[in-house]
Amino acid sequence: MTTGTDRTDGARLLADLGLRPIINLAGSVSRLGGTRLSPEVQAAMAAASSSFVPIVELQALASEAIAEATGGEAGIVASGAAACLFLAAAACLAGSDPAVMDRLPDTTGIPNEIAVHRHHRNPYDHAIRAAGGRFVEFGYLGAASPGTRPWELEDVISERTAAVFYPGAATFGVLPLPTVAEIAHRHGLPVIVDAAEMLPPPENLRRFIAAGADLVVYSGGKAIGAPAASGMLAGRRDLVRSAAAQQQDMHIRPEAWMGPLGGSSAETIPVPPQQGIGRIVKVGREEILGFIVALRAYGRRDHAADQARWLRLAKQIAAALEGAPGTDARVSEPPASPIPTVILTFAPELGTTAAARLADLLREGEPRIYAAEDRVEANELALNVQHLADDEVGSVTARLREIVPTL
Numbered sequence: 001m002t003t004g005t006d007r008t009d010g011a012r013l014l015a016d017l018g019l020r021p022i023i024n025l026a027g028s029v030s031r032l033g034g035t036r037l038s039p040e041v042q043a044a045m046a047a048a049s050s051s052f053v054p055i056v057e058l059q060a061l062a063s064e065a066i067a068e069a070t071g072g073e074a075g076i077v078a079s080g081a082a083a084c085l086f087l088a089a090a091a092c093l094a095g096s097d098p099a100v101m102d103r104l105p106d107t108t109g110i111p112n113e114i115a116v117h118r119h120h121r122n123p124y125d126h127a128i129r130a131a132g133g134r135f136v137e138f139g140y141l142g143a144a145s146p147g148t149r150p151w152e153l154e155d156v157i158s159e160r161t162a163a164v165f166y167p168g169a170a171t172f173g174v175l176p177l178p179t180v181a182e183i184a185h186r187h188g189l190p191v192i193v194d195a196a197e198m199l200p201p202p203e204n205l206r207r208f209i210a211a212g213a214d215l216v217v218y219s220g221g222k223a224i225g226a227p228a229a230s231g232m233l234a235g236r237r238d239l240v241r242s243a244a245a246q247q248q249d250m251h252i253r254p255e256a257w258m259g260p261l262g263g264s265s266a267e268t269i270p271v272p273p274q275q276g277i278g279r280i281v282k283v284g285r286e287e288i289l290g291f292i293v294a295l296r297a298y299g300r301r302d303h304a305a306d307q308a309r310w311l312r313l314a315k316q317i318a319a320a321l322e323g324a325p326g327t328d329a330r331v332s333e334p335p336a337s338p339i340p341t342v343i344l345t346f347a348p349e350l351g352t353t354a355a356a357r358l359a360d361l362l363r364e365g366e367p368r369i370y371a372a373e374d375r376v377e378a379n380e381l382a383l384n385v386q387h388l389a390d391d392e393v394g395s396v397t398a399r400l401r402e403i404v405p406t407l
Helices: 004-016 039-049 055-070 081-094 098-103 123-130 150-156 177-186 204-210 237-247 277-281 285-300 303-320 354-364 390-406
Strands: 022-025 074-078 113-117 134-138 161-167 191-194 215-219 231-235 327-332 341-346 368-371 380-384
Touching: 022 390, 039 285, 055 074, 055 204, 055 231, 055 285, 074 081, 074 237, 074 285, 081 098, 081 123, 081 161, 081 191, 081 215, 081 231, 081 237, 081 277, 098 237, 113 150, 123 134, 123 191, 134 150, 150 177, 161 177, 177 191, 204 215, 231 237, 237 277, 303 327, 303 341, 303 390, 341 354, 354 368, 354 380, 354 390, 368 380, 368 390
Parallel strands: 022 368, 113 134, 113 161, 161 191, 191 215
Antiparallel strands: 074 231, 215 231, 327 341, 341 380
């Protein structure tokens, strides 16, 4: 874990640049920079930055680490989970055909439809559409639906279908992943799973491939503790190979090409393609090595101890607000919340905007505290303690005791 001394040095550098650090109670969100990096990850990134290593060799090393962690055949690192979704779609569209790789996102004349349940549509699936995929929806929305039937997925599969997309978060009324995988595989189609935010629990690293997914996407800059601009794509080696070939620098003589994952990976794609669509989501050697070190460390972590620490911090904050007028502070624990989180609920007499006012006051004060604001419409504010340092708790509780009675 980053120490208080490290943060003091970092805050001094930020101050010299005119920037003010924050206390993060919003969680591992990209808009705040993802996660804290351990000293080991920082050291790995520094080591990579001071030396040159062929990217294909780094990605080959990453592939081994990802395969071991997820149970997949191979894996690569890209510049975030959305980048990995983009590459997953490109791999399913192009396969090992360098001519199709050269044309993407133009999918004229090739299968380009991605089957998806209507309940699974979300703003992040833009990454799949950007690669050239066209979503074809099945199933219904709303409580009136009795649940999706297998024939509804079967009905949208045709010669134009390239893959099936399945976000990993539980959604009401959808087919279970093993059923989706069985149907897709019977038609020779791969299944892409978006598991970007499905950690913790750590068991989810292997859950989706075990359930039949062909490609699974995870964020690096969240629970894994890797750089914010990193994510991993894990799964079938042929599809991962295609994704890597479309991401890497292909300005190389064919005779010198080792393939996108090194070794025998050049056999399936015998010549380097042109610069692929994935070049827009390329990743540096610093991020790749930092990700490898973070992923290996995540596998060794005492996850029960993490949960116990988070729960202790959450209960400490909730206790500080006990008896505050018009405010109920409760701790949401797993499985309701993957990370123990303080939920502040405000009484009607405080008005319908009390949660939003508190969020604004915390953000604008000193120290600046950012809370999770996705519940403010329900007049609730969430305080996610995943990245809260022990020596920051006092500042948080003091600010809350100061502000809450004034709402």
